[in-house]
Amino acid sequence: MNTLMADGGAKSGDATELPRGISVAGTGKRYAGVPVLNDINLTIAEGEIHGILGENGAGKSTLLKIIGGAVTADSGSICLNGKKVKIATPRDSIAHGISLISQELSLIPNRTVLENVFLGRWANTAGLVTGRRDRDHFTTLIRETGFELDPDTVVSQLSIGHAQQVEILKALARGATILCMDEPTAVLNEMEKANLLRVIRRLSAAGTTIILVSHYLEEVLEVCTRVTILRDGAHISTADASEHTPASLVSLMVGREVDYLVPDLPPVTTGAATVLEVQGICSSTVQDISLTVRRGEILGLAGLVGSGRSETLLAVFGAEKVSAGSVAVNGQRIRANSIRDAIKAGIALVPESRKDQGLVMSRSVVENIALATLHIRSRAGFVRGAAEKKAVALMSTAVDLRGARPGSPIEGLSGGNQQKALFAKWLIHPPAVLLVDEPTRGVDVAAKTRIHKMIIDLAAKGTAVVVVSSELEEVIGLSHRINVMRRGRIVAEFDRNASRDDVMTSAFLK
Amino acid sequence: MTLKTATAPRTSSEPSEKRRFRPNLRDFGVTFGLAAIMLFLALNTTTFLTGQNFINLFDQAAVVGLLSAAAALCIISGVFDLSSTATLASSAIIGVMVTERFGVAAGFFGALLAGLVLGTITGLVVVGTKVNSFIGTLAISIIYRGLAIVLTGGAIVSPRADQIFAFQTWTWPSLFGLTAGSLLMLVTTIVLGIVLWRTTFGRRIYAVGGNQEAARLSGIRTGSIHVAVFAISGLCSAMAGMILASRAGSAQPSMALGVELTAIAAVVIGGTSILGGQGAMWRAFVGVMVLTVIGNGFNLLHWDTTYQQVVTGALILAAVAADGLFRKRSK
Numbered sequence: 088m089n090t091l092m093a094d095g096g097a098k099s100g101d102a103t104e105l106p107r108g109i110s111v112a113g114t115g116k117r118y119a120g121v122p123v124l125n126d127i128n129l130t131i132a133e134g135e136i137h138g139i140l141g142e143n144g145a146g147k148s149t150l151l152k153i154i155g156g157a158v159t160a161d162s163g164s165i166c167l168n169g170k171k172v173k174i175a176t177p178r179d180s181i182a183h184g185i186s187l188i189s190q191e192l193s194l195i196p197n198r199t200v201l202e203n204v205f206l207g208r209w210a211n212t213a214g215l216v217t218g219r220r221d222r223d224h225f226t227t228l229i230r231e232t233g234f235e236l237d238p239d240t241v242v243s244q245l246s247i248g249h250a251q252q253v254e255i256l257k258a259l260a261r262g263a264t265i266l267c268m269d270e271p272t273a274v275l276n277e278m279e280k281a282n283l284l285r286v287i288r289r290l291s292a293a294g295t296t297i298i299l300v301s302h303y304l305e306e307v308l309e310v311c312t313r314v315t316i317l318r319d320g321a322h323i324s325t326a327d328a329s330e331h332t333p334a335s336l337v338s339l340m341v342g343r344e345v346d347y348l349v350p351d352l353p354p355v356t357t358g359a360a361t362v363l364e365v366q367g368i369c370s371s372t373v374q375d376i377s378l379t380v381r382r383g384e385i386l387g388l389a390g391l392v393g394s395g396r397s398e399t400l401l402a403v404f405g406a407e408k409v410s411a412g413s414v415a416v417n418g419q420r421i422r423a424n425s426i427r428d429a430i431k432a433g434i435a436l437v438p439e440s441r442k443d444q445g446l447v448m449s450r451s452v453v454e455n456i457a458l459a460t461l462h463i464r465s466r467a468g469f470v471r472g473a474a475e476k477k478a479v480a481l482m483s484t485a486v487d488l489r490g491a492r493p494g495s496p497i498e499g500l501s502g503g504n505q506q507k508a509l510f511a512k513w514l515i516h517p518p519a520v521l522l523v524d525e526p527t528r529g530v531d532v533a534a535k536t537r538i539h540k541m542i543i544d545l546a547a548k549g550t551a552v553v554v555v556s557s558e559l560e561e562v563i564g565l566s567h568r569i570n571v572m573r574r575g576r577i578v579a580e581f582d583r584n585a586s587r588d589d590v591m592t593s594a595f596l597k
Numbered sequence: 598m599t600l601k602t603a604t605a606p607r608t609s610s611e612p613s614e615k616r617r618f619r620p621n622l623r624d625f626g627v628t629f630g631l632a633a634i635m636l637f638l639a640l641n642t643t644t645f646l647t648g649q650n651f652i653n654l655f656d657q658a659a660v661v662g663l664l665s666a667a668a669a670l671c672i673i674s675g676v677f678d679l680s681s682t683a684t685l686a687s688s689a690i691i692g693v694m695v696t697e698r699f700g701v702a703a704g705f706f707g708a709l710l711a712g713l714v715l716g717t718i719t720g721l722v723v724v725g726t727k728v729n730s731f732i733g734t735l736a737i738s739i740i741y742r743g744l745a746i747v748l749t750g751g752a753i754v755s756p757r758a759d760q761i762f763a764f765q766t767w768t769w770p771s772l773f774g775l776t777a778g779s780l781l782m783l784v785t786t787i788v789l790g791i792v793l794w795r796t797t798f799g800r801r802i803y804a805v806g807g808n809q810e811a812a813r814l815s816g817i818r819t820g821s822i823h824v825a826v827f828a829i830s831g832l833c834s835a836m837a838g839m840i841l842a843s844r845a846g847s848a849q850p851s852m853a854l855g856v857e858l859t860a861i862a863a864v865v866i867g868g869t870s871i872l873g874g875q876g877a878m879w880r881a882f883v884g885v886m887v888l889t890v891i892g893n894g895f896n897l898l899h900w901d902t903t904y905q906q907v908v909t910g911a912l913i914l915a916a917v918a919a920d921g922l923f924r925k926r927s928k
Contacts (some may be wrong), residue, residue: 406814430816444814447807449874458804459815461797468796512815 114163155187156180186258248279368412387566433519503534689838716831790878807874
């Protein structure tokens with residue numbers, strides 16, 4: 088029963104009684120001829136919280152999607168409670184009590200919570216919807232999970248954390264006994280995250296199986312019973328979470344030891360000149376923001392999601408309308424609300440969302456990296472192709488960009504490489520001020536280390552950096568100084584030795 | 598188990614190698630389609646492969662070709678211009694009116710200037726009001742058609758009798774026997790193609806169409822790009838109007854009614870995605886030629902032209918469906 092993987096030759100071991108739970112055997116998947124999953128054998132027991140870990144591209148999301156019916160495997164079989172089942176479509180998986188909650192939530196934004204929870208299966212009499220039965224059912228579900236949700240709120244008005252709760256309720260309403268969750272905490276703040284983990288434990292205690300794909304190792308170790316590690320589409324290990332440490336997970340994931348913890352930060356030279364000076368900026372989302380960053384200094388902005396960190400960066404960059412206050416770079420005041428002036432003054436912004444704000448996904452790697460500096464490599468309006476190729480090649484090496492030819496669309500790159508490309512775009516013309524929002528969201532461990540080193544090196548060369556991150560370890564480890572934001576204001580300042588607790592306390596309450 | 602992990606491919610270069618062969622059908626499928634239709638016509642008619650037929654083909658393609666070139670620019674930048682043929686009618690009418698007063702050359706210049714101004718106004722309105730371009734330009738097209746009626750009182754306008762010969766310049770044969778109108782269309786398409794392909798302006802058009810927010814955060818004035826694109830669209834519409842008026846020897850408010858949709862269809866048939874950020878000028882041209890050659894084929898084969906619309910519609914559907922299919926597969 089506690090054999091975690093069916094070994095290749097162990098087919099004769101039928102003597103054990105039928106295990107409760109889900110298992111995959113010999114599962115493989117190729118995309119355009121490239122194998123992304125190879126002969127995966129894995130059994131997950133009923134009521135277990137099972138973590139699946141791996142770098143980006145390791146195949147963990149694909150495995151989850153195969154179980155969830157969103158993707159069909161090329162080979163292998165799935166057994167549910169010992170019986171072989173066919174899961175080819177999401178409909179099949181729902182029929183077997185399996186629900187997939189992917190990173191992009193699939194809710195209908197303009198409809199209410201109640202309608203979304205019972206989407207497509209509203210209680211009805213001859214096609215006429217009878218709201219009361221659903222409402223009762225909803226109340227039961229709410230009680231079971233401990234969520235606080237108003238059934239009549241329109242989903243588009245919910246925070247991302249609440250929207251995710253709706254998604255979970257939807258799965259439970261369909262009678263799901265196996266919940267497959269892909270990076271459920273990536274977009275949540277600390278409080279929502281803690282809440283979600285609590286619910287996961289509660290569901291598991293009630294017999295629901297949870298399969299969790301996540302990048303956050305601590306969180307996986309905290310909540311999971313067992314952990315499976317994939318690397319390059321192959322099954323590397325499955326073991327009890329208690330046998331692992333973050334470092335052991337990382338070394339299994341990357342297949343080599345990586346100094347996972349935050350790298351050394353060279354101190355700011357004493358008497359370094361102030362590069363970025365922000366005074367009393369106000370906008371619709373932030374109030375009276377003042378901050379200074381010196382040459383070579385990295386300032387971290389911590390706070391909950393929605394506390395105004397990203398908005399502060401956008402305001403400094405001229406991308407969000409500012410009603411008062413000023414921004415100066417090297418003593419030169421910049422015209423407010425002008426992105427172009429901010430760029431001219433040497434400010435660069437690596438935005439929060441690569442997909443929505445950072446990259447033009449349909450265009451090539453070259454075009455994306457060249458986009459912000461087109462004018463410096465043009466003659467009479469024509470792009471100087473050779474100069475462009477050279478500049479981009481140089482930058483790709485500098486940021487260690489791998490995985491695609493420069494001329495192919497950037498959407499073919501992995502998340503980590505896309506993020507590196509975003510940095511490359513602004514490093515062509517070394518910035519005086521670099522504003523970075525969530526530098527490593529959805530990025531694998533190796534790329535994360537690489538990006539951290541890049542930011543630190545840039546600071547060491549004299550750039551003033553402001554880093555925003557929802558990962559506390561990241562902000563604390565990466566910054567010389569930390570400003571904490573709450574409700575659009577800066578409420579506290581800490582130095583590098585601040586503890587997690589200090590920062591969190593001031594972010595939540597003061 | 599250990600063996601398996603040791604041999605598992607670690608390089609990420611492999612997927613990109615495979616990727617290289619994927620987009621070919623998508624990229625050139627429509628060109629093969631055009632070639633196939635032309636081959637079919639060449640084998641089944643004696644008249645298709647004649648010089649005169651090609652001169653006719655290009656002349657027929659001139660007006661839609663200009664409108665499609667403009668539509669391609671708009672669609673790639675992420676907007677639709679449904680006002681193009683209304684601009685066409687208004688500027689043609691203004692062109693004729695100026696001709697009556699100040700002569701043919703001034704008339705042509707006036708038409709182009711009118712198109713440029715009307716296009717710029719369209720752009721400023723759409724960008725300024727932040728209305729969805731589809732609805733915005735639809736409303737503007739009604740205004741411009743109305744303007745055309747106001748200018749003419751609903752009647753047909755034509756230049757003075759002694760001006761007609763010169764006014765019909767655009768139907769005259771020029772290089773390779775092609776009509777001047779076809780030549781104007783070809784030159785415009787090539788110039789806009791180069792703009793899109795090689796210039797920083799072209800790069801910005803793709804970026805704005807592909808991801809407007811990313812473009813904005815890269816310091817691109819996305820509004821200015823759209824105004825410029827609408828202005829070019831207006832200019833192209835005026836050229837098309839000039840050719841049409843020159844051919845007819847007159848202009849009227851209902852000129853080229855609905856042809857803006859044919860132009861958009863041609864762009865889509867060529868394989869440019871209506872989602873923006875992708876596509877190319879040659880695609881629009883190939884799309885126009887597909888539509889024109891089909892029309893030409895129906896004539897040459899003496900087929901019942903009542904079926905032509907069914908074929909055209911099916912073709913547009915096929916093109917869009919293929920685009921969606923390739924998009925899905927590449928994910």
